[in-house]
Amino acid sequence: MPVITRFAPSPTGYLHIGGARTALFCWLFTKHHGGKFLLRIEDTDRARSTPESIETILDGMRWLGLDWDNKDSESLGYYSQYAHFKRHAEVARQMVANGVAYYCYATPEELDAMRSEQKVKGLPQRYDGRWRDRPASDAPQGIAPVIRLKAPQTGETTIRDVVMGTITVQNSQLDDMVLLRGDGTPTFMLAAAVDDHDMGITHVIRGEDHMTNTFRQAYIYKAMGWDVPVFAHMPLIHGPDGTKLSKRHGAPAVSDYRDRGYLPEAVNNYLLRLCWSHGDDEIIPMDKAIEWFDLDGVGKSPARFDFAKLGSVNAHYIKEKPDADLAALAAPFVARVMGRNLTPAQLDLLTRAMPDLKPRAQTLVQIAEMAAFYFHEGAFTLDDKAAKILTPEARQVLADLAAKMGGLSEFTTEAVENLFRAYAEEKGIKLGAVAQPLRVALSGSTVSPPIFGVAGLLGREESLRRMEAILRGA
């Protein structure tokens, strides 16, 4: 039987990085087995679902390269749960007709009161089944009832989960959850089960926070006589402090990673290694991931998110990326730092500078910050450290060398370096004593890529302009 999986986010905000990890595992599992990976947007909560949010999710998925297989077969480009609400309602009503679900007229206020009371008494907070066995004649006027599942109250339920193992729960722990709301829209509990069945999903891969829902959804399958899919619940990703990863931890959305200059291949690689491993392998490109990934390798314990490690993985993929590609990716970040877009000539310079920039950065943002000086116009604002370099001696060095640089027959990195080395040797001073003043003059800072290379890239005219500007400045 071919594998069919789905990723089913609700469009009520951004694409959560934890959700992306689940999607990645799901996608990898599907690709590994040559199956189909479907995208379903769970937009039944009309009050909270937004089109912007859907676009954000789609964007995130595309950025990560997690393409779904139903984008051409659905009119919207994905399966919309809300579009199928009639089907969900029909199933709910059928369950009532079959005696496995019932109408409940309890108001939300009434249920709130019930839960508060349970909490005060230290009892489990569960629906108490007050309408479970009441005859239809008791139905009050003017209240739109919900439909609840008539869950079994005795015995136990066992589900087999590929990751979590065989788990059994006493049915007395289950309550009668709402399947259809008073307004006729389905709840997640119903809609997800019905859609998974209708879409032919063979493997339900989702976050561990859905674990307890599984026991209850199992009854929907049973009541409808449907085959139960294979369940696989992924451990959650926690923040550095061990609690559920959220806004509080800084970067909960996939878009945050793009904005911070992480490469999608690095994010995927990092995410892949959370709760899953392949021996001692750390750098795992997508093709290898597809080859190696399977659900039996997924661990049960949650993982904490570590930005330092993500940074190092990102640094690896940055070094690996061709200069021109990287320059194109970094250009918007450089533009952000400079406050204006790069000209084609500047993009070309950025590309040529990339070999010097790449090994020094963990993110595109860092590349941009480091590269900004190449495109700087006017005088630099020097910090204390840089200003301190410019002693009268250093100024003399710069003045001497500026004159010599003007006379260089060929203005290349090697020529400038040879010139400076010869000068340092001749004067009996360290190379640093000539290189640092040049660095400050050309980059405006005490830290930069190798400075002779910078001079070579900037060219004679611009290099001399910057040196003279520094010499003119007090």
Added chain:
RNA sequence: GUCCCCUUCGUCUAGAGGCCUAGGACAUUACCCUUUCACGGUAGUAACACGGGUUCGAAUCCCGUAGGGGACGCCA
């Protein structure tokens, strides 16, 4: 509170009863390389939550304890 799950270096993990003096990666420390900063290289610090079993032998199996996480909505 009730139920479910989890527990190897700071973090991600390897580990399927003897290969474990517990391996790798990130982080961290020192040194080397070096025109600054990085990259790279070398070396180091650092963990089987605790307590009982089972066994000739346990990080690996069992039980308990503690700690952590998750779920308990007309959210998904």
